[in-house]
Amino acid sequence: MSAWLESAIARGQDNSDWLAPKRAHALELLSATKWPTRKTEAWRYTPLRPIERSKAVPVENQTGLLPLAIDGLNAIELAFVNGQLDKVQLADTLPEGLTIALGSELSPEQQASALQEFSTIKPERHLFGLVNDALVNDVVIVSVEENVKIDEPVRISSLLSQGAESHTRVLVSLEAGARLTVIEDVQAQGDSLSTAFVEYNIAPKAYLEHYRFALQTGSNLAVGGCHFNLHDHAKMNSTIVAFGSELSRLDTDIIHAGEFADAKLNAMYLLDDKELFDLHATVEHAMPNGTTEENVRCIVADRARAVFNGRIHIHKDAQKTLAELNNRNLLLSDKAEINTKPELEIYADDVRCAHGATVAQIDKQALYYLQTRGVSRAKAQVMLNFGFINELIDLMPNETLAEWIRPIIRERFAQMEVM
Amino acid sequence: MSNSNNLLTIKDLYASVEEKQILKGLDLEVKPGEVHAIMGPNGAGKSTMGYVLSGREGYTVDSGSVVLGGEDLLDMETEERARAGLFLAFQYPVEIPGVSNLEFLKASVDAQREARGEEAISSADFLKEAKAACKKVDLPISFLKRGVNEGFSGGEKKRNELMQMLLLQPKLCILDETDSGLDIDALQVVAEGVNSQRSSDRSFIVVTHYQRLLDYIKPDFVHVLSNGKIVKSGDASLAQELEAQGYAWLQTEPTEDELEG
Numbered sequence: 001m002s003a004w005l006e007s008a009i010a011r012g013q014d015n016s017d018w019l020a021p022k023r024a025h026a027l028e029l030l031s032a033t034k035w036p037t038r039k040t041e042a043w044r045y046t047p048l049r050p051i052e053r054s055k056a057v058p059v060e061n062q063t064g065l066l067p068l069a070i071d072g073l074n075a076i077e078l079a080f081v082n083g084q085l086d087k088v089q090l091a092d093t094l095p096e097g098l099t100i101a102l103g104s105e106l107s108p109e110q111q112a113s114a115l116q117e118f119s120t121i122k123p124e125r126h127l128f129g130l131v132n133d134a135l136v137n138d139v140v141i142v143s144v145e146e147n148v149k150i151d152e153p154v155r156i157s158s159l160l161s162q163g164a165e166s167h168t169r170v171l172v173s174l175e176a177g178a179r180l181t182v183i184e185d186v187q188a189q190g191d192s193l194s195t196a197f198v199e200y201n202i203a204p205k206a207y208l209e210h211y212r213f214a215l216q217t218g219s220n221l222a223v224g225g226c227h228f229n230l231h232d233h234a235k236m237n238s239t240i241v242a243f244g245s246e247l248s249r250l251d252t253d254i255i256h257a258g259e260f261a262d263a264k265l266n267a268m269y270l271l272d273d274k275e276l277f278d279l280h281a282t283v284e285h286a287m288p289n290g291t292t293e294e295n296v297r298c299i300v301a302d303r304a305r306a307v308f309n310g311r312i313h314i315h316k317d318a319q320k321t322l323a324e325l326n327n328r329n330l331l332l333s334d335k336a337e338i339n340t341k342p343e344l345e346i347y348a349d350d351v352r353c354a355h356g357a358t359v360a361q362i363d364k365q366a367l368y369y370l371q372t373r374g375v376s377r378a379k380a381q382v383m384l385n386f387g388f389i390n391e392l393i394d395l396m397p398n399e400t401l402a403e404w405i406r407p408i409i410r411e412r413f414a415q416m417e418v419m
Numbered sequence: 420m421s422n423s424n425n426l427l428t429i430k431d432l433y434a435s436v437e438e439k440q441i442l443k444g445l446d447l448e449v450k451p452g453e454v455h456a457i458m459g460p461n462g463a464g465k466s467t468m469g470y471v472l473s474g475r476e477g478y479t480v481d482s483g484s485v486v487l488g489g490e491d492l493l494d495m496e497t498e499e500r501a502r503a504g505l506f507l508a509f510q511y512p513v514e515i516p517g518v519s520n521l522e523f524l525k526a527s528v529d530a531q532r533e534a535r536g537e538e539a540i541s542s543a544d545f546l547k548e549a550k551a552a553c554k555k556v557d558l559p560i561s562f563l564k565r566g567v568n569e570g571f572s573g574g575e576k577k578r579n580e581l582m583q584m585l586l587l588q589p590k591l592c593i594l595d596e597t598d599s600g601l602d603i604d605a606l607q608v609v610a611e612g613v614n615s616q617r618s619s620d621r622s623f624i625v626v627t628h629y630q631r632l633l634d635y636i637k638p639d640f641v642h643v644l645s646n647g648k649i650v651k652s653g654d655a656s657l658a659q660e661l662e663a664q665g666y667a668w669l670q671t672e673p674t675e676d677e678l679e680g
Contacts, residue, residue: 364476369513372473373527373583374501374534383526387517387566 002035002052005131012134018104018111019139022119026133033127042125045307045339046278050221050247056165056193058083067157068187072400075155075183076100078140082159083166083194085140097148097178103139103171114141117171121199121227123282126251128223132195136169144178144206153181153209153398160192160220170198174206174234181209181398188220196224202234204258209397213405214242214250217275225251230290232258239396240267241405243412244275244304251280256290256318266392267296270385270409271304271336272416278307285318285351292323297392299385300329300336301416310355311343318348325355330388332362332381332416382413423489426451426622427591432483433647434471440481441467443647449591452619456633456658457626459644460666465626466510468644469595473507474500488590501527502534504590508580508597515567520579523567524549528586552585555615557608574605581612592616593624598632610635630662645669 012027036043059082066089067079078100079089085102094100103114118139122129144150158168174180184198202208208228216222222245228236242248254263269277283292298306310325329338342355362384370380389409396402427449434442441464449455459465471478472485474497485492487503495503515523529539540548546563553560556578568576577597584592594613598606613623613636625636633641633655641657642649643666650669651657 363513363515365513366515368475368497369509369515370523370526371497372501372507373523373587374498374530375526376498376530377496379526379530380498383518383522384515387515389517391517 002048004052004054005030005035008131008135015137017137018115019118019136022115023134026119026130029124030127030130030134033130036127042280042309045305046247046249046276048247051193054165054191054193054221056163056191056221058166059161059164060084062161062164065159065161065187067155067159067185070401070404073153073155073404075153078142078154078156080156080158080166080168082161082164083168085138095150095152097145098150098154098180099141099143100154101141103141106141114139114171117173117199117201119199121201121229121253121255122197122225123227123253126225128195128249129197129225129251132167132169132197135167135195137167138169140170141173142170142182143173144175144180146175147177149179150181153183155183155185156198158186158194158196160186160188160194162189163191166192166194166196168194168196172198172200172208174200174202174208176203176205178203178206181211183211183213183401184226185213186216186222188216188222191219192216193221194224196222198226200226200228200236202228202230202236204232204234206231206234208236210236210238211396211398211401212238212240212250214240214248214277215408216248217243217245220245221247223247223249225253227253227255228263229255229257230261230263233260234258235262237264237397238266239392240265240279241409242267242269242277242279244269244271244277244306246274247276249278249280251282253282253284254292255284256287256292256321259287260289261287262290263292265292265294266395267294268298268389268392269306270299270389270412270416271306272301272412273304274302275304276307280309280311282311283313283323285312285314285321285323288317288319288321290318290321294325295392296325296327297389298327298329298338299332299388299416300338301332303333303335305337306339308338308340309343310341312345312353312355314346314348314351314353316347319350321348321351321353323351323353327357328388329357329359330362330385331359332385378414381416382410385413385416386410424450425486426488428484428486430484432471432485433481434467435479435481436467436477441647442471445483445644445648447642447649449622449624451590451622452617453640454617454623454625454636454638456638456641457624457644458628458630458641458658458661460669461628463644464647465628465644466595469507469593469626472500472593473497473505498530501589502531506584506587506589506592508577508584508592508594510596510599512568512576512580514569514571516569518567519563520565520567521546521549521563524563524583524586527583531587548586552582555585556582556612558582573600574602577601577605577609578612581609584616585612590620591622591624593626595626596628597625598627598629606632607635630658633658643669
């Protein structure tokens with residue numbers, strides 16, 4: 001076991017608040033967990049040395065960190081500063097039917113009911129999910145009442161100062177027929193280490209529109225998860241845009257726990273330098289008549305490394321499931337690396353399930369074609385890379401966010417070189 | 420020395436693809452406003468000429484010179500050649516999903532304006548110009564929104580090439596087998612578009628295997644390219660002669676050059 005994990009376990013044991021029962025369970029599992037090595041399948045291409053070497057420490061009483069403004073976006077802001085919810089930044093009044101609360105401030109009855117949901121969607125197999133269970137000192141609970149449609153998105157930002165260690169946890173509950181948009185984003189100053197997990201419980205006929213912008217780069221280490229539980233006729237549409245860093249790992253789990261649920265997940269990652277981004281996307285079709293459509297696109301430049309593991313598990317009872325997984329990758333240099341692995345496990349006999357993964361290099365013919373029209377090689381590369389990703393950006397339901405992210409992505413492409 | 424009145428002077432050009440020499444002493448002079456047709460059998464080096472002039476990767480110039488408007492063309496990058504006024508209309512235009520035709524056209528026009536020291540055109544003004552050009556080549560306006568050549572038919576791709584030419588206003592247009600894969604209606608649209616662009620300061624090199632296109636685009640000169648160089652030149656009547664005779668009379672040696680011509 002690594003010294004880092006030992007210290008995490010020791011720190012977790014110090015805490016005896018309302019989360020204690022869950023924490024005790026996580027600690028028990030953790031002490032029986034082996035620290036992943038190259039032979040551990042789930043971490044095979046993502047070595048954990050940067051975490052073992054990390055000097056990040058919890059930083060308290062940091063103020064003055066504000067989320068970057070997104071032009072034209074009118075959101076309900078919820079900011080974590082070095083892992084602590086910054087209440088100063090929280091709006092005084094919220095739309096009717098929406099509540100945002102800290103678990104520690106709830107009544108004992110409410111806490112008991114929150115504990116029922118906490119860590120039930122996030123699977124236990126995830127080591128850092130357990131670390132988060134053990135080290136998080138509070139849970140932010142976002143709930144939308146039955147049949148309430150919240151127009152303004154809730155934006156959950158995690159702001160990290162230099163060298164900060166942070167563990168954040170959010171539980172989002174959409175009651176039956178509710179509608180909500182959640183935007184998760186991170187801004188980190190460097191040498192940070194964070195675990196950030198969000199669990200979404202989406203009740204019958206509720207609809208979640210979800211975004212996660214993992215744009216931290218450089219020496220920031222980030223491990224996180226988005227876990228979705230879909231009940232009967234529930235729907236979700238998720239977009240993930242990620243850059244890489246020394247270590248960035250995201251696990252998404254979509255669980256079809258009810259019938260006729262519909263999930264869309266579009267993920268794109270754009271990696272440069274020596275960055276790493278690892279997406280492990282799991283879909284569990286536990287019930288019949290569910291649909292899943294997953295598109296994952298990745299551009300890797302320089303010596304960066306991308307990992308994609310796309311698992312779709314169709315249980316025996318999940319008849320009439322329609323599931324599609326499409327993964328396309330573009331390599332911009334011969335030192336760039338992509339490890340992609342679609343994993344289908346199908347136990348029902350009346351389903352439609354398709355998957356495909358391709359790895360390609362930039363289309364030299366298209367590059368030449370653009371150049372013959374006077375477009376510089378550098379600009380042509382940006383256009384082609386952008387074109388590859390733009391198809392997914394165009395699918396983002398929120399036009400304001402699409403307008404915001406497009407120039408950020410173009411800027412990133414402008415820095416990438418095709419070798 | 421090349422005639423300084425020429426727009427284009429190709430002198431004793433030797434060029435290779437994958438170490439196989441395709442152009443073997445090509446000479447050609449084009450004055451402003453002239454239309455030259457280059458005909459020849461498959462494997463003669465017709466398409467290679469366009470690729471070499473545009474600076475395509477993998478096409479190596481072994482010796483010789485090419486001067487466009489007084490500038491050494493071979494010394495420039497592909498995009499600089501385009502900005503110097505060279506336009507190659509492709510036999511097989513490339514499909515680029517995800518990049519809209521409009522974005523592509525504007526990037527091309529802006530790049531060339533920038534090279535001339537002009538400012539980028541405003542999106543609104545450009546949209547007007549692009550719509551007009553679209554109409555002129557008989558493509559629905561919706562084609563501006565679609566991915567570059569994505570899912571276009573052969574004829575639509577050629578008309579899209581023509582639209583680019585209208586917007587870029589080049590000095591020298593090389594039309595590489597523009598007639599291939601076109602039905603007679605599409606051929607007429609393309610030919611009319613080309614003819615509308617003929618002017619005293621714009622020249623054309625029309626590369627074709629068949630005489631058919633030259634019924635619609637009347638050349639001032641016709642050259643026969645065989646085994647990497649021009650073996651015969653004449654006026655428009657030479658095209659008719661070739662149509663009647665075929666190219667068999669050219670085969671002075673076995674065709675080792677079976678590469679795409």
